[in-house]
Amino acid sequence: MQTILFHGPSGSGKDTQVDLLVQKYEFENIGTGEMFRRMYKEGDIEAIRAYQYWSKGQFVPNELTYSILNRWVQKFDTEKSWGFVSVVRDEGQIPLFDDLLKNNGRELDFFVHFVLSEEMAIERMSLRRVCSYCEATYHQKYKPEKVSGYCDRCGTKLIQREDDQPDKIIMRLKEYNKSVIPIVNTYKERGLLLEIDASPSIEVIHSELIQRLGL
Numbered sequence: 307m308q309t310i311l312f313h314g315p316s317g318s319g320k321d322t323q324v325d326l327l328v329q330k331y332e333f334e335n336i337g338t339g340e341m342f343r344r345m346y347k348e349g350d351i352e353a354i355r356a357y358q359y360w361s362k363g364q365f366v367p368n369e370l371t372y373s374i375l376n377r378w379v380q381k382f383d384t385e386k387s388w389g390f391v392s393v394v395r396d397e398g399q400i401p402l403f404d405d406l407l408k409n410n411g412r413e414l415d416f417f418v419h420f421v422l423s424e425e426m427a428i429e430r431m432s433l434r435r436v437c438s439y440c441e442a443t444y445h446q447k448y449k450p451e452k453v454s455g456y457c458d459r460c461g462t463k464l465i466q467r468e469d470d471q472p473d474k475i476i477m478r479l480k481e482y483n484k485s486v487i488p489i490v491n492t493y494k495e496r497g498l499l500l501e502i503d504a505s506p507s508i509e510v511i512h513s514e515l516i517q518r519l520g521l
């Protein structure tokens with residue numbers, strides 16, 4: 307049983323990798339995107355407050371995010387490995403994440419960082435399609451949908467996001483790389499950093515990941 311924090315820029319395939327661990331290695335995929343949507347639908351009061359931020363694409367305040375996340379993790383199987391995806395987005399969230407793990411009797415085994423070049427980010431994202439309803443993501447080359455143009459999960463017509471254009475991709479990657487430095491440094495100092503090259507295929511990344519995690 308492991309506890310791992312996954313991080314990587316948009317297009318690094320981190321969600322796909324964690325989903326593979328869910329399918330094959332008894333992992334739970336714990337992220338804030340699904341948390342905000344589900345808790346909001348369930349009428350959770352704090353999630354309704356958070357909605358005022360994320361519905362406008364704004365950053366939800368750290369304390370609010372973690373107050374919800376502390377309750378959200380209670381829904382997951384404590385006997386399984388927990389894979390947190392991008393739940394530490396700025397330095398201020400590191401102590402909040404430390405507390406969350408402590409409260410749940412878990413210790414972080416690894417901080418897995420998927421590293422991606424600009425060229426690769428562009429190749430990945432310009433071929434990406436998303437479902438505007440359930441937010442499932444597809445890729446024309448790596449993960450095509452079963453019925454062309456429609457979501458496998460809910461049947462909604464797939465779209466290309468506006469910010470999956472090359473200039474937007476480069477800008478976002480630069481911002482990401484800048485913001486992630488203090489986070490990477492913190493986990494590096496703690497001896498938990500595991501850097502994975504996100505350029506190869508899904509299968510190659512997956513086998514490197516399971517090998518380095520000792521699964």
Ligand SMILES: [Zn+2]
Nearest residue numbers: 437440457460
């Ligand atoms: Zn869908």
